[in-house]
Amino acid sequence: MNRRNFLAKTTLSIGATTLLPAIGCQAAATQNMGVWEAVRTDFPIKTEKIQMSQMLLASHPKQVSEVIEKYRKALDENPAEYIEANFPPLERETLMAAGKYLATDPREFALTDSTTMGLSLLFNGLHLKPGDDILSTTHDHYSTEKSLDFAAKRNGATIRRIDLHGPPSTATKEEILDNLEKAILPNTRIVAVTYVQSSTGVKLPIKAMSAVIQAANNNRTSDKRIYFCVDAVHGFGVEDITVSDLGCDFLVAGTHKWLFGPRGTGILWAKKDAWDMVSPTIPPFSSAFLMWMDTIPDGPLDFYSKMTPGGFHSFEHRWALKAAFDYHLTIGKNKIQQRTHQLSSMLKEGIQAIPHIKLHTPVSTELSSGINCFEVDGLDAKKTIAKLHEANIIGSTTPYKKVYARLTPCIINTEEEVQQCIMALENLRA
Numbered sequence: 001m002n003r004r005n006f007l008a009k010t011t012l013s014i015g016a017t018t019l020l021p022a023i024g025c026q027a028a029a030t031q032n033m034g035v036w037e038a039v040r041t042d043f044p045i046k047t048e049k050i051q052m053s054q055m056l057l058a059s060h061p062k063q064v065s066e067v068i069e070k071y072r073k074a075l076d077e078n079p080a081e082y083i084e085a086n087f088p089p090l091e092r093e094t095l096m097a098a099g100k101y102l103a104t105d106p107r108e109f110a111l112t113d114s115t116t117m118g119l120s121l122l123f124n125g126l127h128l129k130p131g132d133d134i135l136s137t138t139h140d141h142y143s144t145e146k147s148l149d150f151a152a153k154r155n156g157a158t159i160r161r162i163d164l165h166g167p168p169s170t171a172t173k174e175e176i177l178d179n180l181e182k183a184i185l186p187n188t189r190i191v192a193v194t195y196v197q198s199s200t201g202v203k204l205p206i207k208a209m210s211a212v213i214q215a216a217n218n219n220r221t222s223d224k225r226i227y228f229c230v231d232a233v234h235g236f237g238v239e240d241i242t243v244s245d246l247g248c249d250f251l252v253a254g255t256h257k258w259l260f261g262p263r264g265t266g267i268l269w270a271k272k273d274a275w276d277m278v279s280p281t282i283p284p285f286s287s288a289f290l291m292w293m294d295t296i297p298d299g300p301l302d303f304y305s306k307m308t309p310g311g312f313h314s315f316e317h318r319w320a321l322k323a324a325f326d327y328h329l330t331i332g333k334n335k336i337q338q339r340t341h342q343l344s345s346m347l348k349e350g351i352q353a354i355p356h357i358k359l360h361t362p363v364s365t366e367l368s369s370g371i372n373c374f375e376v377d378g379l380d381a382k383k384t385i386a387k388l389h390e391a392n393i394i395g396s397t398t399p400y401k402k403v404y405a406r407l408t409p410c411i412i413n414t415e416e417e418v419q420q421c422i423m424a425l426e427n428l429r430a
């Protein structure tokens with residue numbers, strides 16, 4: 001194995017001018033409902049059951065599976081030569097696809113194996129010191145909480161977790177922004193939140209929150225700057241967003257949920273002027289390796305080359321991620337958002353009309369996305385989901401201290417399936 005060839009050019013020389021805007025790449029999508037019937041047939045997932053949990057771990061469409069199989073076969077047949085010849089170009093193609101999807105520079109992405117890995121790499125690598133304040137929330141996932149706890153234990157920063165809003169069903173944008181603004185302290189260096197909460201289904205107004213943080217930063221020197229970190233896994237692949245639509249500094253997402261990418265894939269994105277705020281935890285297999293070997297002179301590294309964990313990976317999965325980005329862009333990000341919101345709204349309106357069920361997710365799509373959480377009077381969440389499973393509806397419970405039942409329709413679902421969920425919920429009795 002010629003390590004020089006293998007690693008060569010992994011510092012990406014991709015001009016920003018090669019980027020296409022993510023919106024407007026909807027070549028094969030058609031305007032009619034036939035699109036969703038076709039989408040459904042792309043997935044091998046069992047449709048005898050009503051699948052309302054793709055948000056946990058996705059089944060992928062054949063367009064993705066076929067590419068995984070292509071790379072798996074090539075790696076099985078001749079692994080060393082294949083990887084030597086293809087590692088830099090296929091890594092680059094994956095990054096280009098991510099850049100196109102979020103309309104940004106591909107060099108701003110590190111490739112990870114999951115949301116959890118991205119969050120840990122980010123929080124563990126942040127340059128914080130004793131006395132620095134991390135502002136987080138009571139709404140975040142275990143992976144955010146624990147990554148922050150582990151990091152703060154090492155660097156001595158303190159963590160405060162605030163309620164951004166009262167009861168989720170009546171949350172408002174104004175109260176979220178107000179609570180955020182009031183909680184920022186002179187020593188706050190990090191704000192860490194979740195875009196679409198898997199605990200409640202609340203979608204935070206990230207762009208407006210970025211503006212609050214930006215306003216605070218306007219009065220600060222760069223060594224006091226606040227960095228805004230977002231676990232975006234449940235908006236990513238649903239909401240029609242680019243990184244500039246969000247305005248945060250760091251964005252983390254697994255790509256094996258709503259994006260329907262290969263299992264064990266994810267991204268960690270960083271705005272260029274935030275790259276210096278974080279150091280790697282795992283040595284990258286990039287041009288950094290060649291620098292270590294004295295094969296090339298030391299030089300600056302882009303975010304991919306600095307932060308993508310090294311070691312060999314399940315490359316057939318990573319490189320097939322491009323196919324998942326392409327799949328979404330071909331359908332159209334705006335259509336996917338519209339459809340997911342439409343099915344979720346239909347479900348929420350149905351649930352709202354059932355007297356024995358309390359909907360916890362806001363109805364407005366301004367503050368919700370594809371996750372819908374609820375409680376049935378006198379029936380705990382686990383029993384609720386078990387009863388739905390008996391009716392062939394695959395829901396999930398929220399893995400939090402307060403447990404709710406959760407249904408999360410996506411573009412593989414139909415209106416009829418949503419109606420069946422509503423009927424099954426109407427029939428649920430303690």
Ligand SMILES: Cc1ncc(COP(=O)(O)O)c(C=O)c1O
Pocket residue numbers: 055056114115116117140141143144194196197198231233234253254255266
């Ligand atoms: C908000 C949130 N963040 C992180 C995760 C963990 O995601 P992953 O399995 O990609 O690590 C989950 C799991 O669904 C989640 O709901």
